[in-house]
Amino acid sequence: MKKFKISVVLLMAFASLSFADEMSGEQVISNVYNRPSSNDLQANLTMELKNSQGNTRVREIKQFVKAIPEGEKKIMYFVAPADVKNTSFMNWSYDDASKSDDQWIYLPALKKIKRISSDSKSDSFMGSDFTYDDLGDRALSDDTHSIIREETLDKKDCYVVESVSKQDNYMYSRTLTWVEKGSWIGIKKEFYDEDDELLKVLRVLASETLDGVIIITNTTMENVQNGHSTTMTLKDILVNKGLDDSLFTERMMKRAPR
Amino acid sequence: MRYRFILIIVSLFSALSLFGQNIEIDGYARSYIGVLTNDTHDYSILQNTFDLKFHKGLSKAGFFANPYVYQYPNQNINIDLREAYVDLYFDNMDLRIGKQQIIWGKADGVFITDLVSPKDLSEFLLRDFEEIRTGITSIKADYYFGNNTVECVWIPVFVPTKMPDESSRWSRIPTFLIPTQTDYSMKDIPENTDESEIFFKYSGMTSALDYEVLAGSFYEDDPTIHIEKKVDPVAGTPFLQLTPQHHRLNMIGGSFSTDIKGKVFRGEGAYYTGKVFPAMDSYDIPTLTLDKDYLYYLLGFDFNIGETKMSTQFIQKAILDYESSIVAEEFDNTITFLMSRNCLRETLTAQLFTYIGLNNSDALIRPSLSYDFSDGFEISLGANLFYRNETSVEPDISEMFGYFDTNDMFYTKVKFSF
Numbered sequence: 001m002k003k004f005k006i007s008v009v010l011l012m013a014f015a016s017l018s019f020a021d022e023m024s025g026e027q028v029i030s031n032v033y034n035r036p037s038s039n040d041l042q043a044n045l046t047m048e049l050k051n052s053q054g055n056t057r058v059r060e061i062k063q064f065v066k067a068i069p070e071g072e073k074k075i076m077y078f079v080a081p082a083d084v085k086n087t088s089f090m091n092w093s094y095d096d097a098s099k100s101d102d103q104w105i106y107l108p109a110l111k112k113i114k115r116i117s118s119d120s121k122s123d124s125f126m127g128s129d130f131t132y133d134d135l136g137d138r139a140l141s142d143d144t145h146s147i148i149r150e151e152t153l154d155k156k157d158c159y160v161v162e163s164v165s166k167q168d169n170y171m172y173s174r175t176l177t178w179v180e181k182g183s184w185i186g187i188k189k190e191f192y193d194e195d196d197e198l199l200k201v202l203r204v205l206a207s208e209t210l211d212g213v214i215i216i217t218n219t220t221m222e223n224v225q226n227g228h229s230t231t232m233t234l235k236d237i238l239v240n241k242g243l244d245d246s247l248f249t250e251r252m253m254k255r256a257p258r
Numbered sequence: 259m260r261y262r263f264i265l266i267i268v269s270l271f272s273a274l275s276l277f278g279q280n281i282e283i284d285g286y287a288r289s290y291i292g293v294l295t296n297d298t299h300d301y302s303i304l305q306n307t308f309d310l311k312f313h314k315g316l317s318k319a320g321f322f323a324n325p326y327v328y329q330y331p332n333q334n335i336n337i338d339l340r341e342a343y344v345d346l347y348f349d350n351m352d353l354r355i356g357k358q359q360i361i362w363g364k365a366d367g368v369f370i371t372d373l374v375s376p377k378d379l380s381e382f383l384l385r386d387f388e389e390i391r392t393g394i395t396s397i398k399a400d401y402y403f404g405n406n407t408v409e410c411v412w413i414p415v416f417v418p419t420k421m422p423d424e425s426s427r428w429s430r431i432p433t434f435l436i437p438t439q440t441d442y443s444m445k446d447i448p449e450n451t452d453e454s455e456i457f458f459k460y461s462g463m464t465s466a467l468d469y470e471v472l473a474g475s476f477y478e479d480d481p482t483i484h485i486e487k488k489v490d491p492v493a494g495t496p497f498l499q500l501t502p503q504h505h506r507l508n509m510i511g512g513s514f515s516t517d518i519k520g521k522v523f524r525g526e527g528a529y530y531t532g533k534v535f536p537a538m539d540s541y542d543i544p545t546l547t548l549d550k551d552y553l554y555y556l557l558g559f560d561f562n563i564g565e566t567k568m569s570t571q572f573i574q575k576a577i578l579d580y581e582s583s584i585v586a587e588e589f590d591n592t593i594t595f596l597m598s599r600n601c602l603r604e605t606l607t608a609q610l611f612t613y614i615g616l617n618n619s620d621a622l623i624r625p626s627l628s629y630d631f632s633d634g635f636e637i638s639l640g641a642n643l644f645y646r647n648e649t650s651v652e653p654d655i656s657e658m659f660g661y662f663d664t665n666d667m668f669y670t671k672v673k674f675s676f
Contacts, residue, residue, distance in 0.1 A: 124603065249463065
């Protein structure tokens with residue numbers, strides 16, 4: 001089964017057949033990244049953005065993702081709010097860490113597709129508490145991984161893995177990931193800012209199994225410094241339906257799926 | 259006007275009944291107020307807009323209609339269809355028939371190969387993107403193979419760019435020492451198949467490169483003003499007769515954009531044949547015209563600095579085989595600069611877009627700030643500031659931006675999208 005990286009459910013890895021007693025941090029994260037997964041997925045994504053006063057804004061997206069030999073293709077159609085309706089965004093990402101993502105956006109008011117710069121990984125995704133980097137896969141070799149302890153979280157035995165970027169000026173000084181033993185799901189992740197202060201906490205709230213594949217359906221990212229939070233919910237999920245390559249083209253960016 | 263409104267509504271409801279109940283309807287209401295910064299404090303614009311979009315998409319067909327209303331105080335309301343078309347979908351081909359906006363090219367804010375849809379320049383370049391291009395009645399066929407597309411467009415009837423009224427503050431009127439009269443008899447193009455327009459485009463979208471190769475045979479949207487010296491047969495006084503006329507052009511061109519280490523490089527160019535340029539006679543009056551080939555191209559660069567999106571473009575127009583009597587300069591150079599930043603969870607957007615004319619050292623500077631009070635409700639504040647090189651005595655129509663130096667304005671827009 002091809003590797004499939006569903007951006008919005010990053011850290012939602014699972015299902016390894018075996019693991020050794022003595023694990024390294026890199027092995028744990030490798031198991032997370034290389035978990036079995038589906039060839040394609042389509043779903044409706046709802047993002048609920050809350051600010052510190054409790055005011056809520058909702059973003060709705062219809063998304064399609066397909067694994068390709070070199071990486072992954074994804075297309076997203078913005079459904080709500082009204083002022084971004086029918087905007088579409090396409091991303092082709094590559095396993096080769098030296099190759100930048102290819103990204104395009106279709107703005108219905110402009111009536112044309114624009115290739116956009118992909119060097120804005122630290123930008124917020126649609127105003128949420130997720131950055132594009134949080135939502136995408138990082139190459140295993142981008143960070144140094146080490147197990148700092150083992151502990152039980154939500155009655156699950158976990159490795160706690162610290163990952164430190166090898167890249168200078170990366171937006172996080174380090175991250176801590178609670179990886180459930182055996183399933184290799186990252187059930188919690190803490191992000192520390194450049195001053196090594198806790199910035200954000202990602203939690204997995206729900207998952208479901210489809211076609212033998214566990215899909216994380218509900219996550220929340222809380223920014224502990226400003227009190228904002230974002231909840232992502234996947235609904236109407238379909239996996240392994242044989243999405244055609246023609247879905248990830250200029251034609252389909254301009255024409256929302258029926 | 260009332261008849262037109264009724265016709266639009268009846269047509270829309272006919273379409274709705276054909277396609278059933280599941281019609282998507284969205285649109286916006288907007289109020290737009292602009293005030294000149296000069297001593298008059300005149301309103302540059304007082305406009306209320308209601309824009310509706312009707313969509314229906316089935317597996318094999320769809321339709322779209324976009325009626326809109328502009329309302330100005332003490333004036334008749336302006337109702338029209340921005341677009342109204344039917345789509346037919348085949349396995350590897352789409353056919354779109356009706357009034358539609360067709361946008362080509364990779365340029366931002368300039369029109370090099372983007373020549374299919376006419377423009378609405380009644381407010382110079384200040385209208386929103388969606389509004390500056392007008393729909394054109396046409397048949398568009400797209401054939402797809404892999405990530406490539408072949409597009410053919412046939413426009414049965416030429417529609418010119420909408421220019422400002424002569425009384426508008428956006429009109430560009432040449433001044434002469436002797437009186438002028440305008441003859442519009444040559445402005446209209448006969449409505450028959452011989453005078454129709456046709457465009458072709460081949461485009462591809464790959465990881466390495468997006469590209470377009472295109473060609474067209476069409477009428478130039480902006481008319482050339484032919485000038486003839488005449489004598490009034492009654493008064494016996496000389497005058498200049500100005501005759502606007504659209505000329506047929508042939509164009510080949512292309513565009514590309516590519517990502518290099520997270521930065522986007524863009525280019526677009528077109529080579530025109532048969533373009534007519536006014537030229538000076540021996541009395542320094544532009545009564546002559548010369549046909550010259552013409553090159554128009556752009557190079558652009560998009561990048562990010564932190565969370566700020568930046569974009570810059572260099573644009574050049576070059577008249578080939580140039581002759582000194584031609585009124586226009588041999589080379590006309592412009593640069594644009596865009597800076598945009600979102601903050602407060604993408605509810606606040608600050609933007610600065612600038613055109614700088616290098617030939618005349620003039621500029622249009624467009625700062626703006628927009629804030630989303632809630633989803634779909636946006637308020638914008640901005641300015642359109644024209645800069646003119648004050649070493650010249652009087653504004654000249656060749657000054658693209660400086661000519662409107664007295665039209666500096668501040669504006670606010672309140673928009674609710676649904």
